[in-house]
Amino acid sequence: MADTVSSPDVRTILDARGYRAALEWTARRAEAFVIPLAALVVGMVLFSLFVLAVGKSPVQLYETMWRGGFGSWFSIQNSLSRGAPLLLAALCVALPARLGLVVIGGEGAIVLGGVAAAAIGVALNGAPSFLVILLMGVGGAAAGGTWIGVVGALRHYRAVNETISSLLMAYIAIALMNHLVEGPLRDPASLNKPSTQPLADIYRIGNIPGMEVHWGLVVGILACVLSWLLIEKTRWGFAARIAGGNVRAAQVQGLAVGPLIVGFTALAGGFAGLAGMLEVAAVQGSANGSLAAGYGYTGILVAFLARHNPLAIIPVAILLGGIDASGGLIQRRMDLPDATVLVLQGMLFIVILFSETFYGRFKLFNPDLWQRST
Amino acid sequence: METTDIGLWGVPLAMLGGAIRVSTPFIFVSLGEAITERSGRINLGLEGTLVFGAMSAYAVAVMTGSPWPGLLAAALAGLCFGLFHGWICKFPKVNDIAIGIALMLFGTGLAFFFGKPFIQPSAPDLPAIAFGAWSDIPQVQAALNVNVLFLIGAALAVFLWWAFRNTRIGLIVRVVGDSADAARAMGLNPNTVRLLATGVGGALAGIGGAYLSLYYPGSWTERISSGQGLMAVALVIFARWNPLGCFAAALLFGGAGALGPALQSVGVTQGYYLFYAAPYILTLIIMIATSSPSRTLAGAPGELSITK
Numbered sequence: 001m002a003d004t005v006s007s008p009d010v011r012t013i014l015d016a017r018g019y020r021a022a023l024e025w026t027a028r029r030a031e032a033f034v035i036p037l038a039a040l041v042v043g044m045v046l047f048s049l050f051v052l053a054v055g056k057s058p059v060q061l062y063e064t065m066w067r068g069g070f071g072s073w074f075s076i077q078n079s080l081s082r083g084a085p086l087l088l089a090a091l092c093v094a095l096p097a098r099l100g101l102v103v104i105g106g107e108g109a110i111v112l113g114g115v116a117a118a119a120i121g122v123a124l125n126g127a128p129s130f131l132v133i134l135l136m137g138v139g140g141a142a143a144g145g146t147w148i149g150v151v152g153a154l155r156h157y158r159a160v161n162e163t164i165s166s167l168l169m170a171y172i173a174i175a176l177m178n179h180l181v182e183g184p185l186r187d188p189a190s191l192n193k194p195s196t197q198p199l200a201d202i203y204r205i206g207n208i209p210g211m212e213v214h215w216g217l218v219v220g221i222l223a224c225v226l227s228w229l230l231i232e233k234t235r236w237g238f239a240a241r242i243a244g245g246n247v248r249a250a251q252v253q254g255l256a257v258g259p260l261i262v263g264f265t266a267l268a269g270g271f272a273g274l275a276g277m278l279e280v281a282a283v284q285g286s287a288n289g290s291l292a293a294g295y296g297y298t299g300i301l302v303a304f305l306a307r308h309n310p311l312a313i314i315p316v317a318i319l320l321g322g323i324d325a326s327g328g329l330i331q332r333r334m335d336l337p338d339a340t341v342l343v344l345q346g347m348l349f350i351v352i353l354f355s356e357t358f359y360g361r362f363k364l365f366n367p368d369l370w371q372r373s374t
Numbered sequence: 375m376e377t378t379d380i381g382l383w384g385v386p387l388a389m390l391g392g393a394i395r396v397s398t399p400f401i402f403v404s405l406g407e408a409i410t411e412r413s414g415r416i417n418l419g420l421e422g423t424l425v426f427g428a429m430s431a432y433a434v435a436v437m438t439g440s441p442w443p444g445l446l447a448a449a450l451a452g453l454c455f456g457l458f459h460g461w462i463c464k465f466p467k468v469n470d471i472a473i474g475i476a477l478m479l480f481g482t483g484l485a486f487f488f489g490k491p492f493i494q495p496s497a498p499d500l501p502a503i504a505f506g507a508w509s510d511i512p513q514v515q516a517a518l519n520v521n522v523l524f525l526i527g528a529a530l531a532v533f534l535w536w537a538f539r540n541t542r543i544g545l546i547v548r549v550v551g552d553s554a555d556a557a558r559a560m561g562l563n564p565n566t567v568r569l570l571a572t573g574v575g576g577a578l579a580g581i582g583g584a585y586l587s588l589y590y591p592g593s594w595t596e597r598i599s600s601g602q603g604l605m606a607v608a609l610v611i612f613a614r615w616n617p618l619g620c621f622a623a624a625l626l627f628g629g630a631g632a633l634g635p636a637l638q639s640v641g642v643t644q645g646y647y648l649f650y651a652a653p654y655i656l657t658l659i660i661m662i663a664t665s666s667p668s669r670t671l672a673g674a675p676g677e678l679s680i681t682k
Contacts, residue, residue, distance in 0.1 A: 102471055102472065102475070104475055154662060156667070157667060158662055158665050158666070158667060159665045159666060159667040160661050160662055160665045161608075161611075161661070161665075163418065163471055163475075164418075164604065164607060164608045164661065165658060165661060167601065167604055168601070168604075168605070168608070168654045168657055168658045168661075169654075169658070171600065171601050171651065171654045172651045172654045172655060172658070175647045175648060175650050175651035175654070176647075176648070176651070178647040178650075179645060179646075179647035179648050182647065183644075183645070183647075297479060300475060300479075301476075301479070304472065304476075336487075337486065337487050337490040338486075339483050339484075339486030339487040339490070340487060341483075342479065342480075342482065342483025342484075342486060342487070343480070343483045343484055343487050345479060345483065346476060346477075346479045346480025346481075346482075346483045346484070347480065349475075349476035349479060349480065350462070350473065350476045350477070350480060353462075353468060353469065353472050353473050353476055354462055354465065354468060356467045356468055356469070357465040357466055357467045357468050359467065
């Protein structure tokens with residue numbers, strides 16, 4: 001995180017300190033690409049060993065995974081659809097992470113965002129569609145934002161550990177959804193799978209023209225770009241990065257750390273709530289148990305793989321969307337459990353976290369080590 | 375089972391029995407986590423260890439026809455997970471909380487992967503002792519049917535409480551947890567102590583998982599754990615890293631967890647899912663009540679990242 005604090009744009013560096021400075025800048029940037037990519041490769045090699053150990057062919061597995069995720073226009077669209085909620089779920093982890101918080105309860109915000117959106121869509125039945133869709137988005141984001149904002153507030157004002165509290169809140173949110181969907185909000189017509197009343201067709205969000213991918217993908221990418229701008233180009237983002245580096249230093253500087261933490265966590269939860277709203281409005285058509293599909297948990301992995309950089313989240317979310325999408329094909333073609341994908345994700349996660357230890361260690365990437373040797 | 379009508383008395387009775395039944399995995403996971411945290415590391419991955427322990431115990435019990443090899447397998451699997459966490463966290467800049475989250479996902483994924491073929495067959499249960507045999511009322515008998523692991527857990531809590539105070543190993547773990555520098559000055563290697571403490575913690579969590587699949591609820595499904603491993607971590611903080619406190623808190627959590635089923639057993643079905651959330655809400659309230667922004671928690675190991 002510290003690397004981005006001290007990275008002015010290329011032009012200033014070239015003007016001020018010339019070629020050497022540009023080289024140093026490039027080296028530091030290259031590190032941020034090479035180490036995660038190398039970790040990804042190592043993770044995939046380790047997973048190959050695992051696949052070999054259970055008596056299957058890793059080559060065939062990766063080939064199947066490629067075919068299921070990115071091999072055809074159909075599978076690419078499928079991956080993009082699955083990547084869309086991951087973009088927003090990952091932001092729910094990445095934004096608080098820039099403040100030094102580890103929030104892992106995005107699943108709860110997704111679930112509540114979906115329920116709130118469904119309730120609004122049903123209650124306002126008959127109103128103009130753009131208004132209802134807008135309010136569903138606002139309501140979903142507000143529900144998710146409140147949920148994670150509370151986690152941030154508890155962290156700052158009561159020193160309650162945010163990692164544990166956010167996950168507890170996620171379990172509470174899922175229980176609350178089950179209660180609402182099976183009780184007060186239940187559509188009596190939904191027998192096997194308790195759901196809220198289905199949204200009218202005019203309130204559903206459709207696909208991007210020419211694709212079988214809903215507009216949620218565009219919303220997610222926009223959210224990532226806006227988050228990047230917020231963190232890198234605004235004074236709030238700057239303040240957040242300072243507070244993430246050292247809370248006391250930020251407080252000494254007179255930064256309002258409390259509102260900053262609550263604001264960032266609420267925004268993060270708002271994005272996750274929006275993901276829930278999109279699942280309801282674009283995919284499910286009503287709120288039901290399918291909202292707790294694990295996007296919140298995969299989002300944690302996406303954010304860590306992207307090292308909490310909102311722009312890096314875009315390719316990583318689509319990659320993991322593809323891995324998710326290939327799960328079914330792997331199950332059918334290779335006779336492996338659907339949890340195979342979870343094992344791969346877990347391995348990648350561990351290797352990526354382990355790779356943190358290598359930052360700054362390689363001479364090639366670390367200008368501080370150049371000086372010492374010359 | 376034939377039930378005698380004992381009216382609303384059924385609720386506290388069912389909660390007592392439920393507390394004993396539900397609390398056992400909490401006891402083991404929280405005692406394991408207490409050992410790990412006393413050494414200065416936090417292992418959030420015990421949720422994954424619990425699920426993997428439940429799966430391996432069930433699988434081995436099905437294959438051997440006896441619950442005890444299953445229990446052993448779960449402990450060994452937990453030991454491996456714990457040792458892995460302890461090993462990988464010794465590297466600089468590797469965050470113990472984040473690794474815990476990764477292990478939570480990895481352990482769960484691995485358990486689902488290998489556990490698929492064992493969802494159907496049924497495994498032998500761990501034995502229970504009927505302390506309620508004196509009574510004619512079936513509800514009393516059911517409530518006082520106590521599993522041996524609960525008793526072992528209770529004894530272990532007392533033993534650990536004693537061992538932390540009175541033994542050399544207990545002192546070593548506490549020194550490492552309070553100040554790595556002081557430990558190094560004493561000639562101890564903090565990484566080795568933490569490796570072993572996390573390993574033992576993992577083994578205990580594995581046993582907690584074995585209880586889930588081999589006694590209550592007593593079968594292997596992918597929904598077997600719903601955050602017990604994670605709640606146990608919060609519970610250790612609430613118990614102020616004291617093993618006896620862990621035991622008491624585990625009973626309290628078990629009682630909260632039994633509230634939903636107990637009310638359901640007397641015919642209250644309204645808001646069932648909200649009662650189901652009771653243990654999580656209780657954990658959260660306790661965390662809020664016992665945390666403070668202005669002072670560090672009494673009894674907290676000085677090296678613990680979660681309280682800094």
